[in-house]
Amino acid sequence: MPDLLQTSFQLNALSPFMIALIIFVLAVFVGYYVVWKVTPALHSPLMAVTNAISSVIIVGALLACGPLDVSLSKVLGFFAVILASINIFGGFLITQRMLSMFKKKERSKK
Amino acid sequence: MTPNLASFLYLLSSLCFIWALKGLSSPNSARRGNYTGMMGMLIATVTTLYMPNVLSLEWILGGIFIGGSIGTLIAWRLKMTALPQLMAAFHSLVGLAAVCVAASTLENPETFGIGAPHHIPFSNLLEMSVGSAIGAITFTGSVIAFSKLQGILSGKPLSFKGQHFLNAFLGVLLIVLIFLFATTESSSLFWALTGLSFLLGILLILPIGGADMPVVVSMLNSYSGWAACGIGFTLSNPLLIITGALVGASGAILSYIMCKAMNRSILNVILGGFGTSQNEEASLSGPKASHAHVKTGSPEDAAYLLENAQSVIIVPGYGMAVSQAQHALREMVDLLKNKNISIRFAIHPVAGRMPGHMNVLLAEANIPYEDVFELDEINRDFSTTDVAFVIGANDITNPAAKTNPASPIYGMPILDVEKAKTVLFLKRSMAPGYAGVDNELFERENTMMLFGDAKKMVEHIVKNIA
Numbered sequence: 043m044p045d046l047l048q049t050s051f052q053l054n055a056l057s058p059f060m061i062a063l064i065i066f067v068l069a070v071f072v073g074y075y076v077v078w079k080v081t082p083a084l085h086s087p088l089m090a091v092t093n094a095i096s097s098v099i100i101v102g103a104l105l106a107c108g109p110l111d112v113s114l115s116k117v118l119g120f121f122a123v124i125l126a127s128i129n130i131f132g133g134f135l136i137t138q139r140m141l142s143m144f145k146k147k148e149r150s151k152k
Numbered sequence: 153m154t155p156n157l158a159s160f161l162y163l164l165s166s167l168c169f170i171w172a173l174k175g176l177s178s179p180n181s182a183r184r185g186n187y188t189g190m191m192g193m194l195i196a197t198v199t200t201l202y203m204p205n206v207l208s209l210e211w212i213l214g215g216i217f218i219g220g221s222i223g224t225l226i227a228w229r230l231k232m233t234a235l236p237q238l239m240a241a242f243h244s245l246v247g248l249a250a251v252c253v254a255a256s257t258l259e260n261p262e263t264f265g266i267g268a269p270h271h272i273p274f275s276n277l278l279e280m281s282v283g284s285a286i287g288a289i290t291f292t293g294s295v296i297a298f299s300k301l302q303g304i305l306s307g308k309p310l311s312f313k314g315q316h317f318l319n320a321f322l323g324v325l326l327i328v329l330i331f332l333f334a335t336t337e338s339s340s341l342f343w344a345l346t347g348l349s350f351l352l353g354i355l356l357i358l359p360i361g362g363a364d365m366p367v368v369v370s371m372l373n374s375y376s377g378w379a380a381c382g383i384g385f386t387l388s389n390p391l392l393i394i395t396g397a398l399v400g401a402s403g404a405i406l407s408y409i410m411c412k413a414m415n416r417s418i419l420n421v422i423l424g425g426f427g428t429s430q431n432e433e434a435s436l437s438g439p440k441a442s443h444a445h446v447k448t449g450s451p452e453d454a455a456y457l458l459e460n461a462q463s464v465i466i467v468p469g470y471g472m473a474v475s476q477a478q479h480a481l482r483e484m485v486d487l488l489k490n491k492n493i494s495i496r497f498a499i500h501p502v503a504g505r506m507p508g509h510m511n512v513l514l515a516e517a518n519i520p521y522e523d524v525f526e527l528d529e530i531n532r533d534f535s536t537t538d539v540a541f542v543i544g545a546n547d548i549t550n551p552a553a554k555t556n557p558a559s560p561i562y563g564m565p566i567l568d569v570e571k572a573k574t575v576l577f578l579k580r581s582m583a584p585g586y587a588g589v590d591n592e593l594f595e596r597e598n599t600m601m602l603f604g605d606a607k608k609m610v611e612h613i614v615k616n617i618a
Contacts (some may be wrong), residue, residue, distance in 0.1 A: 122252035
């Protein structure tokens, strides 16, 4: 019995869902505290950059598009890769454009 | 690549994303933050490409090339005034990508290591369908929001009788379908629930009016994060879960801030119909505004007033964005500053069509961000200000929000421009703002109206400032 108790709290004794849930809840907390620190003036860049990073869904798309033989699954993955890439490149570049404007101001001020 | 190494790299990439958000706490660190974010994305992508089950690179690289070129092109050609539409459009892509990935997982679960076809565990099916449903709602919802912002659809809330009942019914139906699908793994049920979610996305956003678009855009931002999260749960991928949660939390906070700035609950916004029923009653019961006492000024008058002021606060709104007046405005500000007049900008949280929209436009016109203030920081100073210059804004200055409990905007925090010695209103017409309420300020003694296109009018004022 003591053995069982010991192992039952180890990560490898947990279902993948439980591990995912732990990660999820902690990440929500991190997000909550980090985002409240964002200055209101930068809320638009915040939205653009979160949009870009939510395209990390490309990870799933790459796996879907990975197999050698062509299937419906691969085609769907291919589409997802295109969609996510539009977002990644577009999102980060727009954020960059916005932030460079905020930067320029500071230089002219000094 | 071993699973442990991959997980470690994914962790690194998650940290990069957190840094990227953290950087936005000040304009100084924001740019570095954005580079860190790009780095995180690069790590995530390359790590995945080295996964043992990613075998064919042609399609992948082709897809990245196509998508990357489109994205780059859009980003370079974008006009900053069109930012809200673009954000809505981008959210829709994340939603659609989530649907594609979920469907692909169902078709070929072995690639993702979650079991053989028709033997996917219940929990994965549940997560997959939830991810797909949120993704689908995000997709069509964002398309509707885009159409409204772009002017393809009317900004007016579209509502019909029994709407909430229908939505609630469809929502319950969706939950039932999700459970049925998770127990049977039938792909027709998967498409049915995805299709239903597409429909639900349309129905949810249609009744929401133009003035609430900042909330909607933030909300869809949040949804796109939760969709990524759902896919992360399906694939047991910590990177997707973490990033999705960050984005979801961020969008939720932005929605909350926007709602608070309008003194409305999120539920009230989602249920929609703002500026319809209550409003008609208000305008029917009250005497129709006669506009008899409205004083109209010329650009010369405005220039005279501004030149002889000591302190000016400029309140920009959506009208400034529409007519791209920010650059002309910058010229005017420079001229006045040379005359040692103090010029500041006051930004209401819901000015414009997305959070922080005005700040970006002013930044684009090279207006130093030290001169730009939030509502709480500057509201007290209106009483000691000579001229409050309102450009293309209306509802956010309407004193009815404080005085008239029957007004639909009652309780919304406003910028107290009425306390300034003189109020200049630059508007295209007497038409009420998005909330559909008349602004009594227009008829005050100390108010002068300037009718015309914001940009042209500001240019005229510039010419008249000696």
